[in-house]
Amino acid sequence: MSNATTTTNTNTQPATPAIDNGRKKKGPAFSKAEDVALVKAYLGVTTNPTVGTNLTEEGLWSSVVEGFVENCENLFNRDVSSLKSRFNSISSRCQFFSASYAKVYAARKSGENEDDWYEQTCARYVDFRPANSGKAFGLKHVWDLLKVEEKWKPRFTKENSEVEVVGETQPRPVGKHQAKAAKSSKRKRPSEDEDATDKESLEMVRAQQEIDRECNAISRLHVYQEKVMMTHAIMSVNMTTLSDEAKYYHKKMQKKIVEEMKRDQEKEKEEQRMIENVVEDVEDVEVEEEEGEDDSEHE
Known part of the structure; x- marks a missing residue:
């Protein structure tokens, strides 16, 4: 017989959350490393044209869990429910932040740069209530990954001075989520964590829609002002x-x-x-x- 021994990963915690009075106890807060691992795993599946488009929701999250485990060091095992809840929170908050960033960019001043716009957006994010309730953004580590993807990128005015209307040309994934939530109202009541995430997502979407409308109004105003200035310049030219x-x-x-x-x-x-x-x-x-x-x- 062989004398092989079995080793245990001491950095791995139990996958099943503890139970307290019939309810699941929340695990520790997600670290930045876990957030990055989760987002990379999600994007690795959904942006893969040969995989992401053919998966069921169950298959999608099964693949995300695998990617999360591969990407994350010092792993604290999370169940699928906690990963979904965390990603939905990250997604809605980053969408809201991107919409705010586009609004700041539309009202930019000469001499400002991306760092200035980011800081101004953080200030807007904290001040917005009730969605954020004075909480700091704190997700730059994943926003930097998501902001280049179609679902989360800020919508800016196009170079040809036509206004790109946010929400009218691109479907909103959170909207689909809310539609599914409405259809499943007759099913088993979700956990308190999932319930809170749904409410947070809905508040974020409503707030984002309001910011989108304001951003588009500002962009249209800029286009109008440029047109007025151009008209004045043409009509005032000295022909001689x-x-x-x-x-x-x-x-x-x-x-x-x-x-x-x-x-x-x-x-x-x-x-x-x-x-x-x-x-x-x-x-x-x-x-x-x-x-x-x-x-x-x-x-």
């Missing part, structure tokens, strides 16, 4: 200093601007006429109602 070709170009542009202004004025007049007609119709209805009331009183 230009070459024949430049004169021809600017005259064409000036004519186009004037024609566009006339069209806008006609459109405004038409809208005003429509408003006046509606007001007159409403006033006529009110008069008829008053006359009808008077007739009924006389009867």
